[in-house]
Amino acid sequence: MAAMNILETRGLTKTYAGLKANTDINFVLARGKVTALIGPNGAGKSTFVGMVSGRTPATSGKVFFEGRDISALPAHKRIQLGLAYTFQITSIFPGLTLHENVALAARRILGGDPAKTDAKVRYVLERVGIDDRADQIAGDLSYGHQRLLEIAMGLAQEPKIFILDEPTQGLAESEVQDFIKLIRDLAGETTILLIEHNMKVVMAAADHITVLDQGMVLANGTPGEIHANPAVQAAYLGTADA
Amino acid sequence: MKDAAKSNALHFGVLATLLVLFFVLPPYHAGNLSRIMVLAIYAMGFNLVFGYTGLLSLGHAMFFAAGMYGFGLTANLAGWPVVPAFATGIVCAAALAAVVAALALRTAGVSFMIVTLMFAQTAYLVVLYFGEYTRGDEGFVVQKAARMIGEIDLTTDTARFFAAYILFAICFLGLARVIQSRFGRTLVAIRENEERTRMLGYDAQRHKLYAMILSGAVSGVAGAAYAMLFGYVGATFASVQYSIFPLLWVLLGGAGTTIGPLIGVLFMFYLIDFSSSFTNAYMLIAGVALVLLTLFAPHGLAGLVRRKVFAWLP
Numbered sequence: 237m238a239a240m241n242i243l244e245t246r247g248l249t250k251t252y253a254g255l256k257a258n259t260d261i262n263f264v265l266a267r268g269k270v271t272a273l274i275g276p277n278g279a280g281k282s283t284f285v286g287m288v289s290g291r292t293p294a295t296s297g298k299v300f301f302e303g304r305d306i307s308a309l310p311a312h313k314r315i316q317l318g319l320a321y322t323f324q325i326t327s328i329f330p331g332l333t334l335h336e337n338v339a340l341a342a343r344r345i346l347g348g349d350p351a352k353t354d355a356k357v358r359y360v361l362e363r364v365g366i367d368d369r370a371d372q373i374a375g376d377l378s379y380g381h382q383r384l385l386e387i388a389m390g391l392a393q394e395p396k397i398f399i400l401d402e403p404t405q406g407l408a409e410s411e412v413q414d415f416i417k418l419i420r421d422l423a424g425e426t427t428i429l430l431i432e433h434n435m436k437v438v439m440a441a442a443d444h445i446t447v448l449d450q451g452m453v454l455a456n457g458t459p460g461e462i463h464a465n466p467a468v469q470a471a472y473l474g475t476a477d478a
Numbered sequence: 479m480k481d482a483a484k485s486n487a488l489h490f491g492v493l494a495t496l497l498v499l500f501f502v503l504p505p506y507h508a509g510n511l512s513r514i515m516v517l518a519i520y521a522m523g524f525n526l527v528f529g530y531t532g533l534l535s536l537g538h539a540m541f542f543a544a545g546m547y548g549f550g551l552t553a554n555l556a557g558w559p560v561v562p563a564f565a566t567g568i569v570c571a572a573a574l575a576a577v578v579a580a581l582a583l584r585t586a587g588v589s590f591m592i593v594t595l596m597f598a599q600t601a602y603l604v605v606l607y608f609g610e611y612t613r614g615d616e617g618f619v620v621q622k623a624a625r626m627i628g629e630i631d632l633t634t635d636t637a638r639f640f641a642a643y644i645l646f647a648i649c650f651l652g653l654a655r656v657i658q659s660r661f662g663r664t665l666v667a668i669r670e671n672e673e674r675t676r677m678l679g680y681d682a683q684r685h686k687l688y689a690m691i692l693s694g695a696v697s698g699v700a701g702a703a704y705a706m707l708f709g710y711v712g713a714t715f716a717s718v719q720y721s722i723f724p725l726l727w728v729l730l731g732g733a734g735t736t737i738g739p740l741i742g743v744l745f746m747f748y749l750i751d752f753s754s755s756f757t758n759a760y761m762l763i764a765g766v767a768l769v770l771l772t773l774f775a776p777h778g779l780a781g782l783v784r785r786k787v788f789a790w791l792p
Contacts, residue, residue: 316679323677327674329671329674343660393679
């Protein structure tokens, strides 16, 4: 069990002034797979990954990473263990160059060695396809490129789990296709938790899907199973016979 | 790598220029250089937290004063020789910075400004309260014995210049190195986007604490050096005015640049020196210059140069 699942949550709950954003979520993340977390707006997806990454303190429940209880660790310690997180609303260092943005991510794991850091930066920028812009100021990039930069910053950390919060939001159709390809490429190297609205991306990229609705787990399964699940269809389409 | 070579050339060039200036300038201006360098050390300490880490402290006078009184009181009251007294000044400033930062860093933004301001006011009042030892506003003159390193008499112009020069060079080159290090880069990251820095796995809080301690220690070096070289210790240096000065110098010279603090101090010093030679309302002229600079060079003089000409400026 521990070998299969890199991350587990047990009874994870978040309450905002009496309002339950997440209720008793038991979730497992299979190692080396792409798992998508989907659900209608307000289903509690971002709250959930916030609690996993440590950005949002949980009201109750536990988070286990590689079998270890990390519920009490602050966000930066969880990141140090091998979790990488990309923000739903792009969060980069707008005043610094792309190179320095990624170098900051790489330096934490590589230490002070500039040559190693440099090589790593070039490699990940090339991988997401923006290596020709390494010396530009990040704030001057188009939105799509900023999203790619965020992914590059995640990759530079060589994460064991890579959490992507709505990564394709605001991307052009062609960029979305490239993104799906990138995710499939990464699938063998790391474990990916994908929070995504775009069902086309989810169906094409995910090995496994967990559906949240009203702060609770509604369904689990392969893309095919989820696609055929009447409860999921009801949650999304609002039919009465759920 | 090329940028690193350029910034090295710049830093050594600045130091060489200062040295040459001392020998070619008339005695009055050569003497001013010592004071400018000591105040620039203070500005550099402030720049580390304000310019690089993005923390606006309005209470740095307490660290300057801690260095000053740590040196002055141990030298005068306990009769300590220069070196241990000077070291005490630095330790006092660093320790005060550690305590104040541990508390003040629980806040951010405007609250941080107010908390540091309040701590500095407290420090100022403490100096007045212990007037029996500190002589309050009136201050005291540092004994001649505490202004001698062995046979070197620091009250002479040449010795004073070289003492200030060596301290300045150590802080200037040392801080330039810190900025280039992983630690320094992380401080810049915190300034740019603290939440992102944390979510890259850095302990932002600890980095800010260390930056404050280092900044406090450097400010303490300036305070102790001021007392040692100019022979006077007084409560004015703990007042709010001396918390605002480094902010002005750094803003004028260029926040977040290694040479900005020196440029800012130099500019302001001569602006006041020059305007006071023909009018009593010299602060008015200083004020107008400040307004113009903030309007037309909001990133300071060095910041302007970085934007327009040398993007590599450290």
